[in-house]
Amino acid sequence: MATAVLALQGAFEEHERALADVGEASFELRSAADLARPFDRLVLPGGESTVQGKLLREEGLLSPLRERIAAGMPVLGTCAGLILLARAVEGDGSRKSAPDAAQTGPWIGTLDVVVKRNAYGRQLGSFHTEGQLGDLAHVPMTFIRAPFVASAGPAVDVLATVDGRAVAVRQGAQIGLAFHPELDADRRIHKSFAKL
Numbered sequence: 001m002a003t004a005v006l007a008l009q010g011a012f013e014e015h016e017r018a019l020a021d022v023g024e025a026s027f028e029l030r031s032a033a034d035l036a037r038p039f040d041r042l043v044l045p046g047g048e049s050t051v052q053g054k055l056l057r058e059e060g061l062l063s064p065l066r067e068r069i070a071a072g073m074p075v076l077g078t079c080a081g082l083i084l085l086a087r088a089v090e091g092d093g094s095r096k097s098a099p100d101a102a103q104t105g106p107w108i109g110t111l112d113v114v115v116k117r118n119a120y121g122r123q124l125g126s127f128h129t130e131g132q133l134g135d136l137a138h139v140p141m142t143f144i145r146a147p148f149v150a151s152a153g154p155a156v157d158v159l160a161t162v163d164g165r166a167v168a169v170r171q172g173a174q175i176g177l178a179f180h181p182e183l184d185a186d187r188r189i190h191k192s193f194a195k196l
């Protein structure tokens with residue numbers, strides 16, 4: 001079987017390369033027709049969650065993917081991908097008018113967390129650090145206009161925090177990361193995801 005990598009927008013090629021590096025076959029999921037291909041796990045890449053969410057809905061992918069994830073299919077959502085998984089999405093507060101829920105999410109909504117988008121402000125729009133992630137030590141973490149997890153339900157484990165804020169979570173086979181493991185050379189996250 002293979003990993004489907006959502007390829008509507010954003011950093012999907014980097015995930016394909018990372019999966020290839022750990023010996024995991026993948027293909028690009030772009031439309032409902034691609035759902036007929038066999039896959040047993042899914043990667044939701046970084047990018048722009050509002051664009052990806054709209055395209056997911058337009059392509060008829062939102063409900064089928066929601067159903068498979070709810071049924072236990074492993075999923076790795078990074079940055080915008082974490083936002084797509086979240087039960088609720090808070091904006092960055094920079095909008096003048098009230099955000100339109102249809103434009104900002106929730107999208108797939110299977111992961112019981114509230115995420116805050118663009119949560120680090122302009123000064124810290126992008127930064128790099130290193131930290132503990134579950135059992136893994138010294139994991140490189142590249143943040144790009146990243147969200148963080150503002151609150152999480154009881155079924156959610158926080159795997160990593162940066163400055164006291166949750167940046168990696170797991171609920172069953174759903175893994176959400178605020179950062180971009182595919183942009184660093186460390187392949188331990190993709191390796192353990194491919195084994196889920």
Ligand code: GLN
Pocket residue numbers: 045046047048049050078079080081083117118144145146147
């Ligand atoms: N800021 C983007 C969003 O809100 C996420 C950024 C990213 O995926 N690197 O969707």
